[in-house]
Amino acid sequence: MRIRNTVLRRLLWCSLFIGIAAGYAGVKSARAEQCGSYYTARPENLPDWARRGKFHYIRVDGGPIEMRKATLSDWEVTEENLEVDEYLYGRYADRMIELLKQAKINWIWITWSNGFSLQAEADQRRQCKIFLDKCHQQGIYVTAYLSASNMFWHNMFLDVPESLTWVKVDNGRPRLYGTHPHRFLADINVEAWREYGKERIRLAVQAGFDAVFFDNLQADTAGLKAYFAELQELMAAEARRLGIPKPLLLHNFHLHLYPENVNGICEVIYNEDSLLTPGLKYRDTVRGDRLQKYKPNIFRIGEPVWWVDNIRKTRYVQGDVPSWKPIMHDLDEYSLNNSPGNIFTPKQEKLSVAEASAFGTALARCIEGSTMTNLIKNRPAAMLAWQAMSQYNTFTRENEQLYINARPVSHVLALTEIMHCPAKSDLTDSCLHDMLSRASIQYDIAIIKRLPNLKIDKKYQAIIIPPAVNLTDAQWAAVKPLLAPGGKFLLPAELVPTGKADALTYTAAEIEAIVETGVSQTFLDRLYSLVPQDAVRINRPYVLASLTEVPDLNRRVVHVLNYADQMLDTVKVELTGLTRPCSENIDFLSPDESTGLIRAAATQASLRLEIQNLDTYAVIAIPWE
Numbered sequence: 001m002r003i004r005n006t007v008l009r010r011l012l013w014c015s016l017f018i019g020i021a022a023g024y025a026g027v028k029s030a031r032a033e034q035c036g037s038y039y040t041a042r043p044e045n046l047p048d049w050a051r052r053g054k055f056h057y058i059r060v061d062g063g064p065i066e067m068r069k070a071t072l073s074d075w076e077v078t079e080e081n082l083e084v085d086e087y088l089y090g091r092y093a094d095r096m097i098e099l100l101k102q103a104k105i106n107w108i109w110i111t112w113s114n115g116f117s118l119q120a121e122a123d124q125r126r127q128c129k130i131f132l133d134k135c136h137q138q139g140i141y142v143t144a145y146l147s148a149s150n151m152f153w154h155n156m157f158l159d160v161p162e163s164l165t166w167v168k169v170d171n172g173r174p175r176l177y178g179t180h181p182h183r184f185l186a187d188i189n190v191e192a193w194r195e196y197g198k199e200r201i202r203l204a205v206q207a208g209f210d211a212v213f214f215d216n217l218q219a220d221t222a223g224l225k226a227y228f229a230e231l232q233e234l235m236a237a238e239a240r241r242l243g244i245p246k247p248l249l250l251h252n253f254h255l256h257l258y259p260e261n262v263n264g265i266c267e268v269i270y271n272e273d274s275l276l277t278p279g280l281k282y283r284d285t286v287r288g289d290r291l292q293k294y295k296p297n298i299f300r301i302g303e304p305v306w307w308v309d310n311i312r313k314t315r316y317v318q319g320d321v322p323s324w325k326p327i328m329h330d331l332d333e334y335s336l337n338n339s340p341g342n343i344f345t346p347k348q349e350k351l352s353v354a355e356a357s358a359f360g361t362a363l364a365r366c367i368e369g370s371t372m373t374n375l376i377k378n379r380p381a382a383m384l385a386w387q388a389m390s391q392y393n394t395f396t397r398e399n400e401q402l403y404i405n406a407r408p409v410s411h412v413l414a415l416t417e418i419m420h421c422p423a424k425s426d427l428t429d430s431c432l433h434d435m436l437s438r439a440s441i442q443y444d445i446a447i448i449k450r451l452p453n454l455k456i457d458k459k460y461q462a463i464i465i466p467p468a469v470n471l472t473d474a475q476w477a478a479v480k481p482l483l484a485p486g487g488k489f490l491l492p493a494e495l496v497p498t499g500k501a502d503a504l505t506y507t508a509a510e511i512e513a514i515v516e517t518g519v520s521q522t523f524l525d526r527l528y529s530l531v532p533q534d535a536v537r538i539n540r541p542y543v544l545a546s547l548t549e550v551p552d553l554n555r556r557v558v559h560v561l562n563y564a565d566q567m568l569d570t571v572k573v574e575l576t577g578l579t580r581p582c583s584e585n586i587d588f589l590s591p592d593e594s595t596g597l598i599r600a601a602a603t604q605a606s607l608r609l610e611i612q613n614l615d616t617y618a619v620i621a622i623p624w625e
Contacts, residue, residue, distance in 0.1 A: 039233055041232075041325070045246070045267050049106070049107075049141060050107075050268065051326060051405070052327070052360055052361075052405070052406075053357075053403030054404060055141070055362060056103070056105045056106060056107065056397070057107045057108065057363065057364050057365075058100070058103075058365045059364055059365065059368065060088070060108045060110050061366070062086075062088030063088060063089050064123060065116050065120070066086075066111045066114065068116070069114050070085060072152060072182040073182070073183065074180070080373055081370060081372070084372055084376050085368070085372075089127040090130075093134060096131075096376065097135060099386065100140055102386070102387075103386060103390040104393035105140070106140055108140060108143065109143035109145045110131060110143070110145060112124070112125065112128055112200070113144075113145075113147065114146070114147045115150035115152045115156075117163075125207070128144075128207065129208075132208060132209065142211075143209065143211040143213045144207070144213065145213050146200055146204070146212065146213065146214055146215070147216045148214040149168070149177075149187075149218050150185065151163065151177075152183060153182070154182060160196070166186045166190045166193040166196075167184050167185070168184070168186060168218075185216075188223045188227050194227055198231065198234055201231055201234060201235060202238055205234075205244075206238070211247050212235070214228075214249075214252070215252050216252075217251055217252055224262050228251070228266070229265055232249055235247055235249070249266045249267060250266050250268035250269070250270045250328075251266060252270060252272035253269050253270050253271045253272055253273075263321065268327075268328065269317060269321050269326070269328070270330065270364065271327065272330050275363070276307060276331075277344055277348045278307055278348075278352060279348055279563055280564065280565060282305075305518070306541075308434050311437040311546075312430065312434055312437060312445070313329065314329070315408075316418075316433075317361075318444070320446075320454070327360070328361065328362045329356070329363055329364065331352065331363045343381055344385050346385055346387070346388035347616065349389040349392070350388050350389075350615075350617065351563065353392035353393060353396065354559070354591075354617035355561060357392075358548075358617075359546055360407075392591050394591070395589075399589060399619070401552075401553060402550060402619065402621060404550075404552070405550060407549055408442055408444065409534050410443050410458075411442065411460055411461040411462065412441055412460060412461070412462045412463075412464065412527065412531055413444050413446055413462070414432070414433055414436065414443050414444070414463075415466060415479070416433075416446070417466065417469060428511060428514070431515045433445065435520070435524070436527075438518075440536040440537070440545045441524075441536075442546070442547050451478035459484035459485075459487070460482055460487060462527060462531050463479060463482060464489075464491070465492070467492050467508070483502065487530075488503060488504050488530050489502060489504070490503070490526070490530065491503060491505060491506070492511075493505040493507060504530065506523055510522055510523045534575070534579055535577050536558070536575055540564075540572075542562065542563045543560065543561065543562050543568065543614070544563070545561070546559040547575075554623055555622060555623055556582075556621075556624060557621050558619070559619055560573055560611065560620070562615065562616050567613055567615050568613075568614045569612065572609070573608070573611065574608050575606060580622075581624055582602045582624065583602065583623045585623055586607070586622050587619075587621040588619075590615075590618040591617060592613075592616060592617070594615055595612070595614050595615050597612070597618075598612045607620075
């Protein structure tokens with residue numbers, strides 16, 4: 001794929017600029033805002049197998065074009081990794097499907113198209129079709145991965161000369177994908193590029209894919225919205241013609257574009273604000289760019305940070321999308337002590353599955369590279385981690401009734417101004433939300449600017465207004481109806497009007513303590529006093545709980561997670577102020593044989609538990625009377 005001939009390369013560059021100058025203006029499509037209505041995803045579009053709590057997902061990137069992508073993108077991969085990549089859907093297909101069945105994974109994505117020409121991707125499509133049919137025979141649903149705007153220009157310009165005019169241009173120069181010299185961004189507003197993409201989609205529907213995923217959504221909002229509406233209509237029409245269900249549409253989700261972008265058009269939310277594997281993190285095992293979200297003194301040398309970012313990100317997305325939409329999080333960040341292989345420990349795999357399940361989301365684990373190679377080659381370290389994932393996926397599958405349609409039991413609403421998932425955003429909001437998670441305070445998150453448009457059907461005992469925020473009259477009008485009778489706003493002292501009866505204050509010193517050390521006990525105590533309902537207290541550090549409700553079963557479910565590196569001999573969990581009458585006939589479950597229940601004491605409004613040998617995860621199902 002590399003163009004080694006210098007003369008040819010220069011000719012292509014000259015042709016590029018001549019083509020852009022001559023033809024760029026004439027091939028623009030109609031602007032999205034000139035379109036009328038748009039396709040809107042609805043609950044009836046979602047098949048039963050794709051509901052929250054019904055699937056386990058993983059990325060299975062591979063095939064010859066994925067190998068070429070890796071080399072042209074200068075990824076740090078070995079020759080062995082490239083060989084597995086290239087033949088994953090061919091000579092290694094049966095081994096890969098065996099691994100998926102072992103891990104109880106029933107939904108994957110595979111690489112269908114990533115920016116080469118249709119001609120260059122023909123063999124990839126042939127291999128994908130064979131692999132897809134094998135997956136379907138084993139009850140595994142398959143998503144087609146496509147790039148919305150990446151173009152490997154060396155190949156595209158030779159095979160599709162008119163693609164010279166499809167390139168996105170900034171200040172008279174072609175826009176690179178990142179810093180990769182072999183990759184340009186195509187302009188989604190160019191009608192010919194959109195039509196080229198539609199042909200890829202049409203072929204995917206004809207192949208029988210269950211869903212389509214689009215990556216690299218680097219384009220303007222209006223253009224994306226029009227394009228994805230067109231794709232949904234195309235897939236619906238093609239599916240009707242073939243007499244098959246319409247594939248689901250998902251893309252790399254960016255919350256700050258919702259709902260003006262395409263999130264409302266898609267049936268599934270795939271959050272690309274990458275997660276880190278949960279647990280205890282040390283300064284020398286976390287990538288430097290991730291350290292930036294904390295002040296340096298939180299990461300003291302030799303001392304761990306209790307990493308609960310994933311909970312915050314999950315609540316953040318859940319607060320802004322319809323409750324019927326399944327949510328997946330892209331889990332592809334590496335810790336330094338694991339790179340470049342991305343091989344996680346059994347504990348990390350267990351905790352990743354447990355945390356996602358407890359908080360109502362699913363992971364999309366990236367295993368491309370050394371992990372994939374080591375799994376295919378049946379190497380011990382990778383297989384131990386895979387078996388741990390299988391153990392926990394089996395547990396959640398066997399008890400899926402506790403996860404399907406589960407909803408959080410929360411009496412606290414935390415407002416935020418942040419318009420994208422706070423992985424690298426406002427320090428105060430991130431640290432405040434993480435403190436609530438560690439304290440097992442059940443909370444929801446809502447974006448202030450979204451309040452007038454959000455459909456929140458519950459009321460809260462406490463609503464936290466973040467520092468340095470002055471709500472407008474319209475925003476106050478939107479938030480006040482969300483306060484339950486007797487509830488209080490919790491906001492900075494300088495924002496409280498004199499004599500305001502429905503507000504309590506916190507101080508700048510408390511916020512500073514949260515940012516500097518991760519906790520302010522006075523802030524937590526004030527919140528505990530405000531919200532006695534459904535309170536959860538745990539006696540051990542590095543252990544937290546999620547409290548959910550499953551209306552179909554008349555059950556409350558307590559999910560207890562141990563983030564510590566070691567098993568804990570005795571963990572006491574206390575629930576007080578229960579708003580559902582509690583029964584003594586509880587069910588205690590755990591995927592770990594060593595974990596058991598020592599004793600339980602229940603009253604109408606409280607439950608006290610002692611858990612023995614808590615490895616990673618325990619579930620208590622509480623029927624209400």
